[in-house]
Amino acid sequence: MTHAGDALDLRRPSRGARLAAVLWVFVGVVLILDALVVLFVSSMHTGIVATFVVGLLYVLHGLSRHRTRPVTGRARWLRILVPSLTALMLLVFACLAVLGRMDTASPEEDAVVVLGTAVKDGDVTPALRARLDVTVDYAVANPDAVIVVAGGLPPGESVSEALAMERYLVARGVAEHRIVQEGRSTSTFENFVYAKELLDGHFGTEYTTAFVTSDYHVFRAAGIAQAAGVRATHLHADTPWYEVPVDYVRESLAITKFVVTGR
Template identity: 30%
Template sequence: MRKIFFMAGASVIMAGLIWTASFLWTISTASSTPDLKAADVGIVLGASMWGDSPSPGLQERLEEALRQYKSGKVNKLILTGGLDDPTFKYTEAQGMQQYLLDRGIPAADILLENKATSTYENLLYSRSIMEDHGWATAIIITHTFHGPRALEMAEYLGYEEPQLSLVKSKVLSPWKSHSREVLAYVKWRIDRILGQA
């Protein structure tokens, strides 16, 4: 009996390791949607603020948003992210807005979502903004490691053929960002199974 339990436990551990390795490969090799098509809006997923300014990682997402805006793939942007810290002056969305205004994007082309505290909420609340404006299609702008989970959530929420515009980070630690993403993905899958998504 002890041997059976040992074998069963070993099998579960092995399956978990294989799944983790598989997902690490997925997030390490994720890329933007091939042949990206113009969409009604770009959605920039929030990340941490450093005081009053976007962190270097968040700036990478904003530079990708600028690139897609200037290329004409989107002409409106939803910036989504709530308040990181009660002592901060700006929400993530407000901090992103100032960054883009300083780089020439008109205020009329920027919409803010200031409540979200997770990727799921980023996409849920942004979908409501899209519905309010009659927009159907979106390009989700984030980092490569974050793209697969964001896409899965967007599909779960009923986005119409969501696309990804992803940037590979030059400033974030791959080990830290990838390990955190694996944990976040496990939580997302468990929430779905439990009906809490």
């Protein structure tokens, strides 16, 4: 004879399913907390919002896996869709990380363009500091290179990314006369377009260029440079470990935009 309690047990998730549910919730909470940490050290951007939303989705997905009722309709599709999109996202992350570490620059280019990213309260953020530290090393290895710091005035800030970057480089021993500010741009495409205008005015048409950016950004930046008419080698800066989820989620969205618009 089958008792009611036995029937209820049959509908309970297996131990493996319960562990998977806990893991989804855990990862979701980590992503939510990471988004809040990055918001504290940086300014608000789409990566923070997207990471928070993904984390919340994971929490809800994990909690849904504790359901004892049969899974049908939308819930069943979500159980398929969330893991599938996560696997795809992790594959994109891995490709960006590997390709982003394949530096092609030599210490012989005529100019190096440092691509800007967020500043906070007029100072460089950890991600931008990492790019600038790589630039300092490059400036030592190539003392004749012109350095273009590229980045406009972010919303809510009184100092442009370019000015904050120049101040950081000068404070670390890079001669001010070597640095050219490009302070108009609001996107990576504009970084390259306006930097090219400055370098064309300085060198004419015959010169070589490298750019410095974060590892996750190298792949897309190389494509945008080509679209902007800039033939450039590149150097990567490591992404601060606590910014990896936010920056890679943001870059996945940006790559989608690049595929659609070319910028």
